[in-house]
Amino acid sequence: MSILDSPVILGMVRAATLICLFSSAVVRAQNASGNQGATPEMAYRISGTIVSAVDGRPLGKTRVSLVAAANRVQAVWLVTAENGHFEFNSVPAGKFALEGAKRGFLTAGYQQHEQFSTAIVTGAGFNTENLILRLVPLGLLAGRVIDEAGDAVRNAQVSLYLESHRSGFNRIVRAGYDSTDDQGSYEFAELAPGNYYVSAAAKPWYAVHPSSTYVDGVGSQPPTVARSLDVAYPTTFYNGAVDSGSATAIPVKGGDHVQVDIHLSPVPALHLFIRTPTEAEQNFNMPMIQKRVFDAPEFVPAEGAGAVAPGVMELVGIPAGKYSVTSRMSGSRRLAQGVEMNLTKDGQELEVPPSEPSGTVKVSVKMARGDPIPQGLGLSLRKSPRQFAGSEAIGPSGEVTFGDVPPGKYAVLVNSIPPPPYTIARITSQGVETAGHDLTVVAGASLEVSASIVAGVVGVEGFAKRAGKPMSGVMVALVPKDPETHPERFRRDQSDMDGGFAFRNILPGSYTLISVEDAWEFPWMEAGALPRYLQHGQNVTIGELMSGTVLLPDPVEVQPR
Numbered sequence: 001m002s003i004l005d006s007p008v009i010l011g012m013v014r015a016a017t018l019i020c021l022f023s024s025a026v027v028r029a030q031n032a033s034g035n036q037g038a039t040p041e042m043a044y045r046i047s048g049t050i051v052s053a054v055d056g057r058p059l060g061k062t063r064v065s066l067v068a069a070a071n072r073v074q075a076v077w078l079v080t081a082e083n084g085h086f087e088f089n090s091v092p093a094g095k096f097a098l099e100g101a102k103r104g105f106l107t108a109g110y111q112q113h114e115q116f117s118t119a120i121v122t123g124a125g126f127n128t129e130n131l132i133l134r135l136v137p138l139g140l141l142a143g144r145v146i147d148e149a150g151d152a153v154r155n156a157q158v159s160l161y162l163e164s165h166r167s168g169f170n171r172i173v174r175a176g177y178d179s180t181d182d183q184g185s186y187e188f189a190e191l192a193p194g195n196y197y198v199s200a201a202a203k204p205w206y207a208v209h210p211s212s213t214y215v216d217g218v219g220s221q222p223p224t225v226a227r228s229l230d231v232a233y234p235t236t237f238y239n240g241a242v243d244s245g246s247a248t249a250i251p252v253k254g255g256d257h258v259q260v261d262i263h264l265s266p267v268p269a270l271h272l273f274i275r276t277p278t279e280a281e282q283n284f285n286m287p288m289i290q291k292r293v294f295d296a297p298e299f300v301p302a303e304g305a306g307a308v309a310p311g312v313m314e315l316v317g318i319p320a321g322k323y324s325v326t327s328r329m330s331g332s333r334r335l336a337q338g339v340e341m342n343l344t345k346d347g348q349e350l351e352v353p354p355s356e357p358s359g360t361v362k363v364s365v366k367m368a369r370g371d372p373i374p375q376g377l378g379l380s381l382r383k384s385p386r387q388f389a390g391s392e393a394i395g396p397s398g399e400v401t402f403g404d405v406p407p408g409k410y411a412v413l414v415n416s417i418p419p420p421p422y423t424i425a426r427i428t429s430q431g432v433e434t435a436g437h438d439l440t441v442v443a444g445a446s447l448e449v450s451a452s453i454v455a456g457v458v459g460v461e462g463f464a465k466r467a468g469k470p471m472s473g474v475m476v477a478l479v480p481k482d483p484e485t486h487p488e489r490f491r492r493d494q495s496d497m498d499g500g501f502a503f504r505n506i507l508p509g510s511y512t513l514i515s516v517e518d519a520w521e522f523p524w525m526e527a528g529a530l531p532r533y534l535q536h537g538q539n540v541t542i543g544e545l546m547s548g549t550v551l552l553p554d555p556v557e558v559q560p561r
Contacts, residue, residue, distance in 0.1 A: 044122035047087040048131030058084025069095035116494035137255035152184025156202035163195040168524025172294035209316035231266035357444035456507035462552030470499025
C-alpha cells in the first residue's frame with residue numbers, strides 16, 4: 001500500500017483541503033457580521049497532542065474535529081499519527097470546539113466537564129499551540145450471579161446504578177440493565193469512570209408458592225408443599241446487602257475491567273392478605289408493591305394467588321422487608337398514595353386505606369405576547385422532581401384537561417420540542433392572578449385556570465475573570481431567584497479560553513449570575529449550597545417582552561469553591 005493510501009494520511013489531506021474552505025467560509029461570515037478584526041490574511045494554527053487521561057500516553061489513530069462555534073456546519077477533522085499529534089493550519093480568528101474520538105475511549109472536548117467544554121480562541125494574544133486534549137478510557141464491569149449451591153442463576157435481572165453529580169444534585173441513578181446468560185454471566189461495557197452499584201433479582205427455579213386457606217380471619221398454608229420450597233430471593237447487591245442503604249460502591253476507573261459476582265440466598269416467601277375497603281370491593285385491583293432503591297421507588301415482582309375469601313386477596317412470593325403498598329382502582333389512571341409498611345410476618349393482613357377523591361384540572365393557555373400557540377406544545381403537572389400527575393398535548397382550542405389528579409400542590413410545566421423552551425409566567429384562578437406556575441388541587445374539586453405562556457428567546461453573554469484576567473474552564477451559572485421552585489430555569493455554561501460564556505434561550509425571570517472555579521461536581525441544588533456565592537454575583541433580569549442578546553458590561557468575578 002502506498003503512503004497516499006494510508007488512512008492517517010488521507011485524513012490529514014482531507015483536513016487540509018477542508019480547512020481552506022472552512023477558513024474562507026468563516027472569514028466571510030465574520031466580515032458579513034461587521035467584525036472588522038477578521039481579515040483573510042489573519043490565519044492561526046491550532047495544534048497539540050491527544051493523550052490518555054489515565055497514563056498520559058499519546059493516542060494515535062484518533063479522530064480530531066475542529067468545529068466553528070458560530071456555525072457548527074463548518075467542521076474539519078483529521079486522524080492523528082502514532083505520536084498523537086494534531087495540527088490545524090490556516091485557521092481564521094474566532095472560537096472553535098476541539099473534540100477527540102477513539103474507540104475504547106470517551107469522546108470528549110477540550111477541558112470537558114459533563115456536556116460542557118472550553119472553546120479554543122484564535123487571535124492575537126492567544127496561545128493555541130501545544131494543547132493537550134485528554135481522553136478517558138472506558139471501563140467494564142462484569143460478573144456472575146450465583147445461587148446458594150454455587151450454580152449459575154439464569155435470566156437474573158441485573159441492575160446497574162451510578163453515583164451522579166450532574167445538574168447540581170448528588171444522587172444515585174439507574175445506569176443500565178442486563179439479563180444473565182446460561183452461565184449466569186452479565187456485563188456492562190463502555191462505562192465512564194465513577195462509583196457504581198450492582199444488584200440482581202431472580203426467582204429460585206424450584207420455588208413454589210401454594211395458595212393459602214383463609215378461615216375466620218386466619219390464613220394457613222396447605223401441607224402439600226414443603227416450606228423449604230416456598231422461598232424467594234431478595235434483590236441482592238454486591239456484598240450481599242438486601243437494602244440499597246447498605247450496598248457497597250464499586251469504583252470503576254478509566255480503563256478498569258472489574259469482576260463482581262453476586263451470591264443469592266433464599267429466604268421464606270411471605271403470604272400476605274389484602275382486605276379491600278367495603279365500598280371499593282367491586283373496583284379493586286391487586287395492590288402494587290414498591291421498594292425504595294437509593295433515590296427512587298422500584299416495582300417488586302409479586303404473584304397474586306387471587307381471592308381466598310370474600311373481600312380478601314392473597315399476595316405471594318415476596319421476601320420480608322420494608323415496602324410501599326400502593327392501591328389502584330379499576331377504570332382510574334390514578335394511584336393512591338403509597339403506604340410504607342414493614343412486611344415481616346407471614347400471614348400478615350394489609351388494610352388498604354380508602355383513597356381521597358381525585359380532582360380535575362382544566363387549563364386554558366395563551367401566549368404572553370399575543371402570538372398563536374406553537375404546534376407541538378404540551379403541559380405537565382409535576383408534584384415533585386420525580387412525580388408527575390400527567391402530561392397532555394395542548395389542543396386546538398388552547399385547552400388541556402387533567403383528570404384523576406390526587407390532591408396536592410403542583411407546578412404546571414410546558415413541554416416543547418424542539419427549542420425554544422417555554423414556561424408559565426402567570427396563572428389566573430377565580431379572578432386572582434399569581435406569578436409563577438404553581439397551583440393547588442383540592443380533593444374532589446374541579447379547578448379551572450388560565451395560564452400565560454412565555455418563550456425563552458433571550459441570550460446572555462459575558463466574560464469570567466479573576467483580578468481582570470480571563471479564566472477558562474470554570475463553571476458559570478445563571479441561577480433563578482427561586483431555584484427550588486423553578487429548577488427548569490437554572491442554566492450553566494463553561495468559560496472559553498478568553499473567559500467568554502454564552503447562554504441561549506433564557507426564560508423570562510430574575511437571575512443571579514455567578515462563576516465558580518472547580519465546581520463541576522458541586523451539589524448546586526442542595527439546600528444552603530448557593531447563598532454564599534450568590535451574594536457576590538451579578539443580578540440579571542429578563543423581561544417577558546425582551547428579545548436579542550444581553551451583553552454584560554462588566555465581567556463576572558470568578559469565586560473559589
